[in-house]
Amino acid sequence: xxxIKAIKKCKLFYDIEDAQIGQALDKMSASISRHIxxxxxxRQNDKIEEIGVIIKGGVVLFTTLADGRYKAxxxxxxxxxxxIIDVFTNAKEQRFSCVATCDTEILHIGVNVFLEDTEYxxxxxxxxxxxxxxxxxxxxxxxxxxx
Numbered sequence: 001x002x003x004i005k006a007i008k009k010c011k012l013f014y015d016i017e018d019a020q021i022g023q024a025l026d027k028m029s030a031s032i033s034r035h036i037x038x039x040x041x042x043r044q045n046d047k048i049e050e051i052g053v054i055i056k057g058g059v060v061l062f063t064t065l066a067d068g069r070y071k072a073x074x075x076x077x078x079x080x081x082x083x084i085i086d087v088f089t090n091a092k093e094q095r096f097s098c099v100a101t102c103d104t105e106i107l108h109i110g111v112n113v114f115l116e117d118t119e120y121x122x123x124x125x126x127x128x129x130x131x132x133x134x135x136x137x138x139x140x141x142x143x144x145x146x147x
Contacts, residue, residue, distance in 0.1 A: 003032065006055040007107055009079035011135075012128050024125070031108045035100040041082070044097045050108045052082035057104025061096040075101070084129055085136070087111045 003025075004018050013021055024030075032055070035041060041052070044064055054076055061074045061082070073096055076082060082098055113125060 003055065003107065006078065006105075007053055010053050010081065011079075011132050012053060012081060012084075012125060014128050014131075016124055016128075020124075025107075028109055028113050030110075033106050033108065035104045035106070037100055037102050039100045039104075041098040041100060041104075041106065042094055044095065045093045048083060048086050048091055048094055048111060050110050051084050051087055052098075052106040052108055054078050054080050054082065055105040055107055058101045059098050059104060060101050061098055063096050070097075081132070082106070084132060088129070088133055 004021050007013050007021065008018075016024070033041075035057075041059060056078055058075065058077045059082065060072050061076065062070045062072045065071055083094065086094060109125075
């Protein structure tokens, strides 16, 4: 299955066997969406209900400034995760809008998998997510000390 091969590039699925990933996706009621270039995937202040793993393509995250201009915050590509920080900071609304920069496929996973579920695959995903957050924080800190 190309989906499993594609999401194995994402560190969220590190050290989880293919068969376990397939079972987990079924149990989590994960879904896949496809978007054309320029499609709005989500808007700033939308309710947070899921994260997205980019399977193919890319997106830009941006914020709307007080004067109405847009500011790009991050460009994400296949293997990257949309919204993972928001889940673990207990944000209720998305901090950024998200637009496809090319034809894009996204795997959607409900936030309850990270916050409530106790199945083995969920704890593994949660541990991997926490590792990713720590890595992001370290990289941001390292970058700020070099400037």
